[in-house]
Amino acid sequence: MGNLFEYSISTSKAEEFVDITHLVERAIRESGVQNGIAVVFCPHTTAGITINENADPDVVHDIIKALDRAFPPHGDYRHVEGNSHAHIKASCMGSSCHIIISNGRPVLGTWQGVYFCEFDGPRRRRVYISCVEAK
Numbered sequence: 450m451g452n453l454f455e456y457s458i459s460t461s462k463a464e465e466f467v468d469i470t471h472l473v474e475r476a477i478r479e480s481g482v483q484n485g486i487a488v489v490f491c492p493h494t495t496a497g498i499t500i501n502e503n504a505d506p507d508v509v510h511d512i513i514k515a516l517d518r519a520f521p522p523h524g525d526y527r528h529v530e531g532n533s534h535a536h537i538k539a540s541c542m543g544s545s546c547h548i549i550i551s552n553g554r555p556v557l558g559t560w561q562g563v564y565f566c567e568f569d570g571p572r573r574r575r576v577y578i579s580c581v582e583a584k
Contacts, residue, residue: 452480454578460570464517464538466499466509470562473548473555473578480580483553490545490577495535495569497542498576503562516541516568535568542566550580 454476458467469489477487491498502508516538526533546563549556557563565576 458574460567466564476578482580485583487548488579497539497566502560504560538568
């Protein structure tokens with residue numbers, strides 16, 4: 450049994466991490482999958498998906514600042530749109546993640562959450578979640 454869910458996310462800053470753990474939990478619940486895999490996918494080239502700590506907002510702040518140091522908004526880039534830093538950051542984060550589903554719940558660590566990573570906002574974005582039952 451597989452299910453595909455599409456959710457809309459509005460970002461309000463040029464760079465921000467939006468906790469979407471609740472959307473993953475919702476997709477799993479609505480899919481009815483008890484044991485399997487949830488795939489979270491971002492169809493945007495200047496945004497990504499990651500799993501990291503969701504208890505202390507300073508962690509997200511530190512990740513964004515470290516990425517800005519490594520890939521500054523204004524660098525020696527050739528891409529004419531001026532958002533090469535966002536493309537590079539999105540590639541570093543990745544466009545998807547996989548989460549084990551056990552007993553109808555996502556298997557995440559105590560402090561972990563799933564984040565939509567915006568690097569070229571603010572924008573209206575989409576995220577897809579597919580839940581697949583293990584056989």
